[in-house]
Amino acid sequence: MDLTLRVWRQSGPGDKGRFEEYPAPGIASHMSFLEMLDIVNERLTLAGVEPIAFDHDCREGICGTCGLMIDGRPHGPWEGTATCQLHMREYHDGDTITIEPWRAKGFPHIKDLVVDRRAFDRIVEAGGYITVSAGSAPDANLIPIPKEAAEYAMDAAACIGCGACVAACPNGAAQLFVAAKYSHLSLLPQGQPERWSRAEAMVDTMEHYFGSCSNHGECEAACPKNISLDFIALLNRDYIRAKWKNRRLAGQS
Amino acid sequence: MQLNARIPEGPIQDKWANRRFDLKLVAPHNRRRFEVIVVGTGLAGAAAAATLGAAGYHVKAFTYHDSTRRAHSIAAQGGINAAKDYHGEGDSIYRLFYDTVKGGDYRSREANVYRLAEVSNEIIDQCVAQGVPFAREYGGLLHNRSFGGAQVSRTFYARGQTGQQLLLGSYQALAREVGQGTVELFTHTEMLDVVVVDGRAAGIVVRDLETGAITSHSAHVVILATGGYSNAFYLSTNAMACNTTAIWRAHRKGALFANPAFTQIHPTCIPASDETQSKLTLMSESLRNDGRIWVSKTAGDHRAPAEIAEGERDYYLERRYPAYGNLTPRDVASRAAKVVVDEGKGVGELRNGVYLDFEEAIGRLGRDVIEARYGNLFEMYERITGEDPYRVPMRIYPAPHYTMGGLWVDYDLMSTIPGLFVAGEANFSDHGANRLGASALMQGLADGYFVLPYTVAGHLAGMLGEAPVPTTHPAFVAAVAEVEDRLGRLLVANGSRTVDWFHRELGKIMIEHCGMARSAEGLRQALAEIPPLREEFHRDVRVLGDNESMNQSLERAGRVIDFFELAELMCRDALYREESCGGHFRVEHQTPEGEALRNDDDFAHVAAWGWEGEGAEPSLTKEELEFESVALAQRSYK
Ligand SMILES: Cc1cc2nc3c(=O)[nH]c(=O)nc-3n(C[C@H](O)[C@H](O)[C@H](O)COP(=O)(O)OP(=O)(O)OC[C@H]3O[C@@H](n4cnc5c(N)ncnc54)[C@H](O)[C@@H]3O)c2cc1C
Ligand code: FES
Numbered sequence: 001m002d003l004t005l006r007v008w009r010q011s012g013p014g015d016k017g018r019f020e021e022y023p024a025p026g027i028a029s030h031m032s033f034l035e036m037l038d039i040v041n042e043r044l045t046l047a048g049v050e051p052i053a054f055d056h057d058c059r060e061g062i063c064g065t066c067g068l069m070i071d072g073r074p075h076g077p078w079e080g081t082a083t084c085q086l087h088m089r090e091y092h093d094g095d096t097i098t099i100e101p102w103r104a105k106g107f108p109h110i111k112d113l114v115v116d117r118r119a120f121d122r123i124v125e126a127g128g129y130i131t132v133s134a135g136s137a138p139d140a141n142l143i144p145i146p147k148e149a150a151e152y153a154m155d156a157a158a159c160i161g162c163g164a165c166v167a168a169c170p171n172g173a174a175q176l177f178v179a180a181k182y183s184h185l186s187l188l189p190q191g192q193p194e195r196w197s198r199a200e201a202m203v204d205t206m207e208h209y210f211g212s213c214s215n216h217g218e219c220e221a222a223c224p225k226n227i228s229l230d231f232i233a234l235l236n237r238d239y240i241r242a243k244w245k246n247r248r249l250a251g252q253s
Numbered sequence: 254m255q256l257n258a259r260i261p262e263g264p265i266q267d268k269w270a271n272r273r274f275d276l277k278l279v280a281p282h283n284r285r286r287f288e289v290i291v292v293g294t295g296l297a298g299a300a301a302a303a304t305l306g307a308a309g310y311h312v313k314a315f316t317y318h319d320s321t322r323r324a325h326s327i328a329a330q331g332g333i334n335a336a337k338d339y340h341g342e343g344d345s346i347y348r349l350f351y352d353t354v355k356g357g358d359y360r361s362r363e364a365n366v367y368r369l370a371e372v373s374n375e376i377i378d379q380c381v382a383q384g385v386p387f388a389r390e391y392g393g394l395l396h397n398r399s400f401g402g403a404q405v406s407r408t409f410y411a412r413g414q415t416g417q418q419l420l421l422g423s424y425q426a427l428a429r430e431v432g433q434g435t436v437e438l439f440t441h442t443e444m445l446d447v448v449v450v451d452g453r454a455a456g457i458v459v460r461d462l463e464t465g466a467i468t469s470h471s472a473h474v475v476i477l478a479t480g481g482y483s484n485a486f487y488l489s490t491n492a493m494a495c496n497t498t499a500i501w502r503a504h505r506k507g508a509l510f511a512n513p514a515f516t517q518i519h520p521t522c523i524p525a526s527d528e529t530q531s532k533l534t535l536m537s538e539s540l541r542n543d544g545r546i547w548v549s550k551t552a553g554d555h556r557a558p559a560e561i562a563e564g565e566r567d568y569y570l571e572r573r574y575p576a577y578g579n580l581t582p583r584d585v586a587s588r589a590a591k592v593v594v595d596e597g598k599g600v601g602e603l604r605n606g607v608y609l610d611f612e613e614a615i616g617r618l619g620r621d622v623i624e625a626r627y628g629n630l631f632e633m634y635e636r637i638t639g640e641d642p643y644r645v646p647m648r649i650y651p652a653p654h655y656t657m658g659g660l661w662v663d664y665d666l667m668s669t670i671p672g673l674f675v676a677g678e679a680n681f682s683d684h685g686a687n688r689l690g691a692s693a694l695m696q697g698l699a700d701g702y703f704v705l706p707y708t709v710a711g712h713l714a715g716m717l718g719e720a721p722v723p724t725t726h727p728a729f730v731a732a733v734a735e736v737e738d739r740l741g742r743l744l745v746a747n748g749s750r751t752v753d754w755f756h757r758e759l760g761k762i763m764i765e766h767c768g769m770a771r772s773a774e775g776l777r778q779a780l781a782e783i784p785p786l787r788e789e790f791h792r793d794v795r796v797l798g799d800n801e802s803m804n805q806s807l808e809r810a811g812r813v814i815d816f817f818e819l820a821e822l823m824c825r826d827a828l829y830r831e832e833s834c835g836g837h838f839r840v841e842h843q844t845p846e847g848e849a850l851r852n853d854d855d856f857a858h859v860a861a862w863g864w865e866g867e868g869a870e871p872s873l874t875k876e877e878l879e880f881e882s883v884a885l886a887q888r889s890y891k
Binding site: 011012028030031032034035038039042045046048049050051053055056057058059060061062063064065078081085087089110111114116117118120121124125126127128129130131132133134135136137138139140141143144145146147150151153154157158160161184185188190191 | 300303304307318319320321322323325327328337339375377378379380381382383384386387388389390391392393394395411412414416417418421424425426428429431432440463492493494526527529530531532534535633636637639702703706749751753754795797798802803804805806
């Protein structure tokens, strides 16, 4: 099929950026979206145009490196699918596809379609972990965990940290990402000792980088791993409780 | 050169305890005086950096990813082994050790493998404590599954995302240290050379992938945990950016490269759909627990699978290997698939696959159970192929997946450059000629959490009072200049072909001649084809843009240079090794039934190659392997 791409080009943070149009003829429907971009880039290179910078690595929907705004939707039209798993059988001859980077205050621009998502790591560094030094752990079967609890924690832990939730949010909030990481750890018995300090530290750090959540719910719809909004409810509740727990009632459950 | 593996004295089960006792310690207050560089923050690197940081050393960790959480370890699906024997099947450390030595086709170092099995249980404890949500039974205890090459269920898993969950565990551990300031993290920073001063590792040269700035860093020790080199084949299951540069540059600086030809082809990947394909997707081997592999008995049978009656199907693994059936080790399963496809029995439009069929399992267990076990894998398959594996059998074919070869290391995981340690897939240590499923994650975490923290400390203890070599030292200055020159030449070549074109051509040579079946003739041909292609690359590659901002073509071009040189060494090693073992199958060396035929008299050794300069023949040093605990035997999975 023959397509036209409208691609955001921006050489760096200092550049204002603009859309450029590139024809993409002869694309096969079984290709992945990123293979299509590879081909366009090879053609651009041979034509003397610097190829489009875009992020990707595993190309199987797990590393969270890829992330394009495709026709105004984070990761494109397929539900629960990362950009790298989107395939060209979605498109038809003659289509024009608009491709942009994630746009959010918390994600400074790097180049073309690549943005800096390191603010996510800063949030995890603030408290998104369970402290355990190597060699000090008790036997793994010492603490049974109800299957349902383990599964629910896993639902949250499935987050790939791609940033689609932030890109989808009108406020540029990172609530879904933070709620997923927070819930994964705080739903498990092992995560209880640091639960309240985690809630406060992660949310406070998040607010330093990202906008505030006003419950639009766009994030859930954009998430390639279908992370549920319910985790945001848990995070919000725990954050308020944490404000007390971390001070006077820290000894109570 | 003489290789000294420094294997500790004593019976095999006491060796690691003996070594830990013999290793010198660094007192807590002295630790912060030591600088440690860790390159790579996958499972092995993140675990090492976090543990050394928590212990009090001053650690700098580098990764070309924008975040630690994106390392290729994240993509591992199936699981991680441990000898817990939680299900009373007669598993033990000794059995895990034995299976791993046997699975590696007797080309690994016994003492290392034993240690791996020994610490495997601690890894599971550590990960559970970190919050890794492993699969559980209704009673709340941990569940296990079985994997190729084992007759016990010893594999722990988290849905089909085990690598993701384990990496998040070490990522979080590392993030904690970064937050506490004990580890300084450099993301989007690629190491392009090792600096060696007076024969010892003194530091590294790196490039900032966002600004192009080239800088150097010095330290008392350098740890490379930079993953495997399967992308030498271009198409592989590895992530797009996986490359050999870190270990190859260390090799050029004096680190011997062991068994480069020992690469693993994974039996269950989705077959390529055409030339433009950029990577191959793995379908976890755990699928072989419930899926049955078959092709039609008749060559050229193009009927839909449902139309091929039971009696017309050849379940060739079950037929050839009744004891292990669909769970034979990877190398055996891969070659068996190649045999039937070469006979013209391949399935799918391009006739380049075999069926992996769940009909029987769905009938026996119900769709729910299959969905719970493999739901996300089935989904992934459908997304890629547009076919529903609950109704039509999957199509699979082997693809390059893992590299057992890597930098030679001694028992302490130190390379032949003193002060340069190597961990995870980047070293050659534990898997011999073939790695068993679910053992790479185990090895990465063993190296990072439980081996390096002791052995690196032991090495550092002898350096108390020494300052790291300053980065103004002429060796650093020269290394930086060399890197600038290497990149500069790529930018001015302005030839007529893209980097990817060259990489694809190299990959075709490698898969054809150095893939699943290798012959002296084919390898000689590859060795004749690679150098002219490499020269053409340097002359005719086109890399646009500059070195002042992000330049992904430049990044790739730098990596492809090193793949070219490595590919030649892989072929040389494959040609040298006149035997078939594990993933290395030389067609000249097989039994009348087509099984791999080892040559223990002449090749029960590690082939460690030394760099002798561009265009010069590499030198060969052997480490003889001694088997004291496991008797050498012809592997049989019948
Ligand atoms: C699809 C797939 C599925 C798998 N499934 C399983 C499984 O179920 N069980 C199992 O045991 N094993 C599995 N494996 C194998 C296993 O995942 C890997 O062997 C293992 O994760 C490697 O870990 P590592 O820490 O050595 O390297 P990696 O995770 O590859 O990490 C390498 C790190 O080094 C960095 N790096 C590399 N070069 C440089 C450089 N020059 N400069 C700076 N940084 C650099 C990278 O950024 C990254 O952080 C699988 C592999 C694949 C491909
Ligand atoms: S490239 Fe890894 S999730 Fe898309």
